[in-house]
Amino acid sequence: MDRLDRAVALLLLVALAGCRDEAPPPPAAPAPPPMVQAPTVPAPREPVVLEDVVETDPRYIIGISYPPEVNRYPGLAAELRDYSEAARQDLLDAVAAMGDEPGGLLYDLALEYKVVADTPEIFAVAADGSTFTGGAHGAPLIARFVWLPREDRLLTADALVPDPAAWDRIAAYAREQLHAALSQRVDADELEPVERMRVVRAAGRMIDEGTAPEADSFSEFEPVLDGQGRVSALRFVFPPYQVGPYSDGVQVVEVPARVLLPHVAAEYRRLFADPGAAQ
Structure with a gap:
C-alpha cells in the first residue's frame, strides 16, 4: 500500500471512530399529560335571615x-x-x-x-x-x-316555557279570560251604550298590549296546587296599568295545566298534575 492509500485509509478510520464516539441524541421529552379541570363547586350561599x-x-x-x-x-x-x-x-x-x-x-x-x-x-x-x-x-x-x-x-316564565312561539296559545287563553271579565265589570256598571263602547275599547286595547305573547308579559305567576301538591294551574298576576286602568286593580288569570303542559319544558312537567287524571 503506497503512502496515498495509507493516508486515505487513516482518514476513513478516524471518521468511523468519530461516528462511534458521538453521543446519541437524548430521547424526546414525553408530552405532558392533559390538564384535567377540577369540577366547579358552587360557592356556599351566605346565610340570609330576613326580619321585619x-x-x-x-x-x-x-x-x-x-x-x-x-x-x-x-x-x-x-x-x-x-x-x-x-x-x-x-x-x-x-x-x-x-x-x-x-x-x-x-x-x-x-x-x-x-x-x-x-x-x-x-x-x-x-x-x-x-x-x-x-x-x-x-x-x-x-x-x-x-x-x-x-x-x-x-x-322563571322563560325557563318554564322556553319556546317563544308557545306563548301565543297561553296569551290567547289569558286574553280571552280578561276580555270576559272586562265585559262583566262594564255590564255591572250599567253604562250608557256610547260610554260602554269607549270603556271597552280603551280597556280592551290595554289587555291586548299587556298580554303580548312573550314571557315578559307573564313574568309574575304563582302555582295553584291540587290535593297531591301538583300544579293544576298557574295563576298569572297582572299589576294595575298592565291590562287595565288603575281603578281595575290587580287582575289574575288561571291557566289550567291542560293548556300549559304541551308547552312546558320537559324537566318541569313532573311538577304538574296529569290533566287526563281529572277527567
Whole structure:
C-alpha cells in the first residue's frame, strides 16, 4: 500500500471512530399529560335571615314583613331582600329629591310577603304592597317568587316555557279570560251604550298590549296546587296599568295545566298534575 492509500485509509478510520464516539441524541421529552379541570363547586350561599323592617322618619315610613319560612332557603331570602332593598332605595331617592323643606306629604312604603305554596318541590311567595311618593295614589308593588328547593333556584316564565312561539296559545287563553271579565265589570256598571263602547275599547286595547305573547308579559305567576301538591294551574298576576286602568286593580288569570303542559319544558312537567287524571 503506497503512502496515498495509507493516508486515505487513516482518514476513513478516524471518521468511523468519530461516528462511534458521538453521543446519541437524548430521547424526546414525553408530552405532558392533559390538564384535567377540577369540577366547579358552587360557592356556599351566605346565610340570609330576613326580619321585619320598620323605619320611621318625619318625611317617610317604611314597613316590610316577611314570613319566617323563607329563611329555610337562603337563595330565595336573598331574592326577597334584593327586591325589598330596591323598593326601599327608590323611596329614599324620592325623599332625597324632596329635600328638607316640609311639604305636608309623608312618603311611605308598605310591602308584605306571603307563602302561597310550600311543598318539597315548590315553595312560592307573593309580594304585594305599594309605595307613595306623591301624586293621586301610590305605585303598586307586585311580584311573585317561585322557588324550586331541589334545584335551589327560581323558576322563571322563560325557563318554564322556553319556546317563544308557545306563548301565543297561553296569551290567547289569558286574553280571552280578561276580555270576559272586562265585559262583566262594564255590564255591572250599567253604562250608557256610547260610554260602554269607549270603556271597552280603551280597556280592551290595554289587555291586548299587556298580554303580548312573550314571557315578559307573564313574568309574575304563582302555582295553584291540587290535593297531591301538583300544579293544576298557574295563576298569572297582572299589576294595575298592565291590562287595565288603575281603578281595575290587580287582575289574575288561571291557566289550567291542560293548556300549559304541551308547552312546558320537559324537566318541569313532573311538577304538574296529569290533566287526563281529572277527567
